[in-house]
Amino acid sequence: MKAPATTPEHDRRTDRAKAAPQPARRLPFWVNQRLGLLVLTVALAALFGLLRPAFLDQRLVLFPLLRDISTLTVVALAQMVVLSVGHMNLAVGRMAAFGALFAGLGYDRLGLPLQLGLLLCLFVGAAIGALTGWIIARTGVSAFVVTLAMDFALQGLVSLLYSALTENAAFTTRPSGLMDLRTTSLADICVGRLCGSPAVPQMAQFTVLALGGLGVLYSRTRVGRELLLTGANPAAAELSGIPTGRRVILAHTLSGLLAALAGFMAAVSTGTFRASIGQDFMLPSFLGAVLGGTLLTGGVVSVLGALLGTSLVGVIRKGLDLLGVGLESLNIYLGCVLLLALSADRVRTVVSYRKVVRST
Template sequence: MTTTSSPPADTDRPPVSQRRTPRRRILAPQQLGLLGLVVALVIVFGLLRPAFFDARLVLFPLLRDISTLTVVALAQMVVLSVGHMNLAVGRMAAFGALFAGFGYDRLGLPLSVGLLVCLLAGALIGALTGWIIARTGVSSFVVTLAMDFALLGLVSLLYSALTENAAFTSTPSGMTELRQYSLADICAGPVCGSPAIPQMAQFTVLALVGLGFLYRYTRTGRELLLTGANPAAAELSGIPTARRVITAHMLSGLLAALAGFMAAVSTGTFRASIGDDFMLPSFLGAVLGGTLLTGGVVSVIGALLGTSLVGVIRKGLDLLGVGLESLNIYLGCVLLLALSADRVRHIVSYRKVVRST
């Protein structure tokens, strides 16, 4: 014989004014774990190789790479939020950087104007990709893979036709400072930041703040997440899911172009090979940070922490003399573990929903 306890009467509950409202955490447990792991690895690598703490020779280029790859992870994150993926994220970066390099080399555009042209080109190619997916209903995997091959040929042909050495090498005023100077070089005093923090980190901060505001406080951001969580239910609720798919891919293309610009600034040249190594970091940063591959859940800060973890591992193993081939094996294993953890999180979340209904 089973017995069920009756729910407490309403009179037993404290008044609304006396109830405690749950405090919103700045970092989820997973993000706190990532932060602790990053700090621990920094300490370990620093003890094994004291040169790891050299501000100008190690930390500055490390943070510059993390700044660029975080934007790459954000570009992947926005399409993962609607349950899609962007396999052309690296080619979109090269496509956007191509227009910036052409503007600097042939048109003499200022640094800021060339950046705007780069972002516009990336947004347009991303919107086109999203429109094809929404219009045809073909999987994002197939469409972005086809776009990757198309842009690979197109960008290479344009560089061959427009340049002699397959690269734009003209640098506008301010580009050298953006590549070499830190926030501490802008002005004197502790308020300007550490000499290890590059000026390019400002672009990453703007992208993080913008996406954080989009997903937390705007209707468009909530509709993007609902589209990824359950497209059919979102459609029945009146959400224009096709437009949200286009929006996600447009943002992905814009962020990929920004990452391509930052990568070109880091090397000082605009060439077709920009973005060749963006694919793996884009998934690693996003998935390690807590973004679900199935859509509906994103973590902007998590993307930063996930990318930081990958960057620290890469730089630390490089200082320890680990070869590129072995490094790729380790990063591949990290991605496999991240994907496994993503699947486990998805199953746990699903079971919690089933038990609550």
């Protein structure tokens, strides 16, 4: 029996149907890296709560923990912004100290109100970041080298200025509202009979604003997309008409501004503006950003991931501290747990992706 004859038009339609791209199957929801970070953070918090019930004390433990997480999340965002263009900022801690220095100077010598001191701090941080980005864009020198040099320069300058301007290497003048910002929580904010949680510090408002601003920048604006394209492929971005030099300067400006904000928050947390602010910021800045899904090579960022990555680090550090782990052992355990978490997440993602590919 002969096969039914086909027309040329029928053959062309058949070929087009075969060549048409098939809709890609979405990966399972549980492959999402941010979801994995959230589940791991909650699980560890529950575990530490079982081992040490004091871990769940809202005022004595969770309040300072969330205050630290709020500060370090801003630090991670400061690093994330420059990572988005394929750079890094090794001076993030010194920029924080430099910005906080001018805020403390304004409060101590000029009698500035709290808000103006904060604005001065942010302006100085943004200016230092812009200078760093300008040097990188104009000279073509690696961001690693420029920010490392800036770190050493700011370290010496901050120490010199504190020694010259203060007696105890710290500004202790506290403007009106600073102590309230340090100690009050959302429980002090009520709408009728509805009040917030005593575990959430009011200082977290700065972190929420930073998260929201960067979220809108990268997901809703052309400038944000150009920052990511600059990090993904600088040469292609340049050929497509993107002003990569200006985008590099913008990224470092935002990084300096966020670093200064983190320095201000750290100073508020301790109640003093001193030279040691930000000296331990560099490692958390990379951990929070990279754990959250930001690529070191640029082009991919996750604002929410930076928050979740920082939260995971904070929970691990506080939990191990309550278990009586010494500082030296704490860093060892922290590094091992983070390495295992990254490895497990990577293996889980690859295995799940292969299963989906095989099933297509």
